[in-house]
Amino acid sequence: MILGLDPGIAITGYGLIRQDGSDLIAIDYGVITTPAGTPLPIRLRTIYHELTALIARHQPTQGAVEELFFARNVRTALTVGQARGVVLLALAEAGLPTHEYTPLQVKQAVVGYGQGTKQQVQEMVRILLSLNVIPQPDDAADALAVAICHAHSARLSALLGE
Numbered sequence: 001m002i003l004g005l006d007p008g009i010a011i012t013g014y015g016l017i018r019q020d021g022s023d024l025i026a027i028d029y030g031v032i033t034t035p036a037g038t039p040l041p042i043r044l045r046t047i048y049h050e051l052t053a054l055i056a057r058h059q060p061t062q063g064a065v066e067e068l069f070f071a072r073n074v075r076t077a078l079t080v081g082q083a084r085g086v087v088l089l090a091l092a093e094a095g096l097p098t099h100e101y102t103p104l105q106v107k108q109a110v111v112g113y114g115q116g117t118k119q120q121v122q123e124m125v126r127i128l129l130s131l132n133v134i135p136q137p138d139d140a141a142d143a144l145a146v147a148i149c150h151a152h153s154a155r156l157s158a159l160l161g162e
Helices: 040-058 074-093 103-111 118-128 138-159
Strands: 002-006 011-020 023-033 062-066 098-101
Touching (some): 002 040, 002 074, 011 040, 023 138, 040 074, 074 098, 098 103, 098 138, 103 118, 103 138
Parallel strands (some): 062 098
Antiparallel strands (some): 002 011, 011 023
16 A cells, blocks of 8 residues: 655645555545644644554555655745655654655656646546545645555556566
């Protein structure tokens, strides 16, 4: 089972999928939220504790995390980077092999085009996981897209014998 993560300080999206042959099946998805105005160390602790509880509950075998792309606001980039660090720590503490993907790689894997729109990614997540509706909120759909990206990447690596 693959745990995909879209880290953020206010909202960290998560999505768990499993592969059944060539089919991808959504197991669970959602978000970990932290209230604005809460001190940063408390927000980071919340992300860590909720993520470790999620890992303990579902027992994924692999983690996939979206890399920080860029931000116009340096303060935002720093806090997202800190949330990302906590996510990576939780995965490492759980002993999960962890893979990182850029937004371009995720879009390429899910939509087939690296410049796909957010709406295209969300619709393809719905289609690829045979869901009736697009997963909400957006951060959960993004995390599922990261998990799908890893599933496709791992499958290709296996076919190529890497």
